[in-house]
Amino acid sequence: MNSNRENKSVFSNRNFCLTFFGALVSELGALMYSFAVGFYILEISRNDAFLQGLYLAVCGLSLLLLTPLGGVLGDRFNKAKIMVVCDFLKGGSILLATSLLLVLRAPRAQIIILFLLGILGNAVSGVFEPAAGALLPHIVPKEKLQQANAYFSMKSALVGIVGIVLAGILYAALQIYTLFFVVGLCFVASAVSEMFIRCEHRPSSERLTLRLAFRDIGDGIRYLRGQSAILAMLGAILFINFFFAPVTGNFVPFFVKDVLANAPSYLFMKALTPELWSSVFSVCFGLSSLLGAAILSARPQEEKCGHKTAVRLCLVAVAMIALTACYWIGVDRGVSINAFLIVFSFGALVLGALISFINIPVNTLLMRIVDRDKLSKVNSILSIGSQDMIPLASVLAGAVLNTLGSTWLMTLCSLGFAVTALAMLLNRRIREI
Secondary structure (H helix, E strand, O other), rough: HHHHHOOOOHHHHHHHHHHHHHHHHHHHHHHHHHHHHHHHHHOOOOOOOOHHHHHHHHHHHHHHHHHHHHEEEEEEEEHHHHHHHHHHHHHHHHHHHHHHHHOOOHHHHHHHHHHHHHHHHHHHHHHHHHHHHHHHHHHHOOHHHHHHHHHHHHHHHHHHHHHHHHHHHHHHOHHHHHHHHOOOHHHHHHHHHOOOOOOOOOOOOOOOHHHOOOOHHHHHHHHHOOHHHHHHHHHHHHHHHHHHHHHHHHHHHHHHHHOOOOOOOOOOOOOHHHHHHHHHHHHHHHHHHHHHHHHOOOOOOOOOHHHHHHHHHHHHHHHHHHHHHHHHHHHHOOOOOOHHHHHHHHHHHHHHHHHHHHHHHHHHHHHHHOHHHHHHHHHHHHHHHHHOOOHHHHHHHHHHHHHHOHHHHHHHHHHHHHHHHHHHHHOOOOOOE
């Protein structure tokens, strides 16, 4: 009987299917929106990299501020219902904001609307993500968690492949307002799917108050204090995100809009717009992530993954340093921008596979070792720890791009990433998990 249960695919679980396909649609919408809004802000602000970095920063801060509340709500209320409400709010706010963009066409007014929408959307995500991140252990058997996480990673990789290509095509072919309307409808469709998820939940007898919310957050912090290995991992992730986020959030859009778009010629110029080259990078990353997740979905769960994670992060650091050197030689020194496009695409393939072999085992491990009634709070605290440096990193990256240029940004990020990866490798506590 147990053997039959273990041999069944996780897709035989109705609740998992509803969660999976709901997340698929909403992630597709979110990716298309983030792709479009980054380029659109640069377009209407005349390539103001600092303004783009400021947008990323204020969005990150709103996510950061609401995430603790999301952890409290996720452990006290039905996680599936929280996801439904949040997706309806995201979809409705995007549809409303797009209507305002159609009326108010002045660049300054549109930038204000996009900033307000980014703040609201990320605040809602701060409530959504702790609940969504803690849902799988409630709807999937423990022995199927790695397979479930692997399929979720494959889904994200597939969205990265299809969504970024679709976003690039739609951004070039349609008005921005049409694209935003499509994104809003994606979130609404996701909410409808999530309405049918049945998640086991025991309501708390205590009425939620502000004092009780702070007490719950304190409980999560005290729980983590007793998990020294997790805290060590958290510290490493904090600095990894600080040095890695500017590469994808600041460097790639700036390179595409300011360098590639102004180049007299580049590889496949007749077939690919500069924005579509950004899609190529994302597709390469997504393909290798998909392959890595597919491999892990068929492998047994590992009991410990800390040391292997540190080794893989060191490999990521090596790849980052190589890409920086290639940018300096190929683009900054003017040797060959085409060589950089090829090397960066190959680098995205390498990074995608490595990231899958890092994220999936770590996420599975946390779902297995953290108590279920504390998982949303722990997820929110881990999210804060891993994300709280990103707003500052985005602003600083925008300033570095405007004053020192792309090569210096890539150099600083690569060196910081390498130091963090080595510190993680040498940390004894990391080997405990």
